[in-house]
Amino acid sequence: MKVLVINAGSSSLKYQLLNMENEAVMASGLVERIGEKQGVLTHKKVNGTGEEKTVIEQPIADHKVGMHLVIDLITDPVKGVIANTSEIDAIGHRVVQGGEAFKTSIRIDESVKQAIRDNNPLAPLHNPANLMGIEVAEDLFPGTPNVAVFDTEFHQTMPAKAFLYALPYEYYTDLRIRRYGFHGTSHKYVAHKAAAVLGKKPEDVNVITVHLGNGCSMAAVKNGKCVDTSMGMTPLAGVMMGTRSGDFDPAIISYLVKHKGVKVEDLDDVFNKKSGLKGICGFNDMRDIHAKADAGDDKAKLAVDMFAYRVKKYIGAYAAVLGTVDIVAFTAGIGENDDVVRQEICQDLTGLGIEFDAERNKGRFSSPQPIHKEGSRVQVWVIPTNEELQIAQDTMDTLK
Numbered sequence: 403m404k405v406l407v408i409n410a411g412s413s414s415l416k417y418q419l420l421n422m423e424n425e426a427v428m429a430s431g432l433v434e435r436i437g438e439k440q441g442v443l444t445h446k447k448v449n450g451t452g453e454e455k456t457v458i459e460q461p462i463a464d465h466k467v468g469m470h471l472v473i474d475l476i477t478d479p480v481k482g483v484i485a486n487t488s489e490i491d492a493i494g495h496r497v498v499q500g501g502e503a504f505k506t507s508i509r510i511d512e513s514v515k516q517a518i519r520d521n522n523p524l525a526p527l528h529n530p531a532n533l534m535g536i537e538v539a540e541d542l543f544p545g546t547p548n549v550a551v552f553d554t555e556f557h558q559t560m561p562a563k564a565f566l567y568a569l570p571y572e573y574y575t576d577l578r579i580r581r582y583g584f585h586g587t588s589h590k591y592v593a594h595k596a597a598a599v600l601g602k603k604p605e606d607v608n609v610i611t612v613h614l615g616n617g618c619s620m621a622a623v624k625n626g627k628c629v630d631t632s633m634g635m636t637p638l639a640g641v642m643m644g645t646r647s648g649d650f651d652p653a654i655i656s657y658l659v660k661h662k663g664v665k666v667e668d669l670d671d672v673f674n675k676k677s678g679l680k681g682i683c684g685f686n687d688m689r690d691i692h693a694k695a696d697a698g699d700d701k702a703k704l705a706v707d708m709f710a711y712r713v714k715k716y717i718g719a720y721a722a723v724l725g726t727v728d729i730v731a732f733t734a735g736i737g738e739n740d741d742v743v744r745q746e747i748c749q750d751l752t753g754l755g756i757e758f759d760a761e762r763n764k765g766r767f768s769s770p771q772p773i774h775k776e777g778s779r780v781q782v783w784v785i786p787t788n789e790e791l792q793i794a795q796d797t798m799d800t801l802k
């Protein structure tokens with residue numbers, strides 16, 4: 403079975419074609435700057451020895467034009483990997499916000515599209531773009547089933563005590579204000595893989611998943627089900643991120659507006675784009691921040707310390723939530739590659755049963771790797787995430 407995974411953004415479209423017989427990526431790519439003067443399509447064909455890259459630069463008026471270019475490439479006799487699009491058995495779409503309507507992935511029809519549209523106010527930057535990707539696929543792959551896989555669905559098992567905010571209850575019932583959580587496909591993939599590295603079933607394991615990329619989130623996963631997660635109604639809450647603040651005292655908002663002349667309409671931008679690592683030290687890429695810190699930049703060092711400290715606090719909180727923890731799993735750009743940050747997070751957690759091994763931790767890992775000492779009560783692993791594979795698997799499971 404061949405599954406095409408599509409992740410459509412407002413001006414971009416990421417795709418991956420997987421052969422699910424062996425879970426191998428056949429081709430992948432990214433269409434960027436859709437609607438701008440000059441668009442770019444970067445396509446990679448996977449062959450026996452590596453990848454063959456093709457870059458096309460030309461105006462790409464809309465997502466449909468971009469998807470046409472992708473189809474031309476994946477079916478090209480030289481650069482392509484299939485003879486024609488009828489070889490694609492299903493299309494899996496990443497959809498950011500499923501709200502409470504979607505607790506699992508679902509085959510897309512008109513009513514599903516309407517329900518996704520109903521969630522637009524909760525994810526105004528993402529859901530309309532995701533829907534655009536769906537409509538283009540319906541148009542260009544007639545007859546091929548489309549499945550929506552939601553970033554929020556893995557977190558729908560949270561109990562009310564975890565997903566409700568301590569605000570007037572009508573805010574939840576009337577305005578749908580609650581914690582939804584995001585990065586769900588990554589947390590699900592990593593939690594399942596974490597069980598697998600322990601040689602157990604997901605339902606027999608308690609995991610703390612730590613997704614540290616540009617966006618960062620954590621989840622407490624009890625017996626295979628998410629019971630709490632750090633992101634909230636939007637992906638702004640929780641731990642500190644590249645440019646997002648994570649948790650802070652909400653009274654700061656009215657203080658800024660009432661006493662410091664900050665305009666309400668500017669606040670989203672401040673908290674989402676000018677805060678986090680960037681807000682503290684001016685940089686949001688962890689590699690740049692380490693380079694600055696090594697060169698003696700105190701704010702860069704402080705940013706790393708703050709970042710690690712906040713993740714450490716959530717590990718403590720989730721250890722309490724879970725009661726017993728079998729495994730802590732690090733993933734995504736920082737989680738997989740940054741041994742300095744992992745060490746700062748995990749050191750001195752012996753009270754929680756974590757015996758961290760600084761030697762084993764050294765390096766960047768592209769496959770699961772234990773980073774705890776032999777005999778540690780709680781295991782700690784780096785487990786590279788694979789959101790596309792999870793979406794493809796969920797797509798297949800939904801159609802079964």
Ligand code: ADP
Binds near residue numbers: 644686734736
């Ligand atoms: P996204 O959330 O956009 O998918 P990624 O998972 O790719 O992001 O993570 C991006 C983050 O990973 C950046 O902060 C980047 O600096 C960090 N990162 C990538 N490679 C390394 C590395 N070798 N060392 C430290 N950090 C890294």
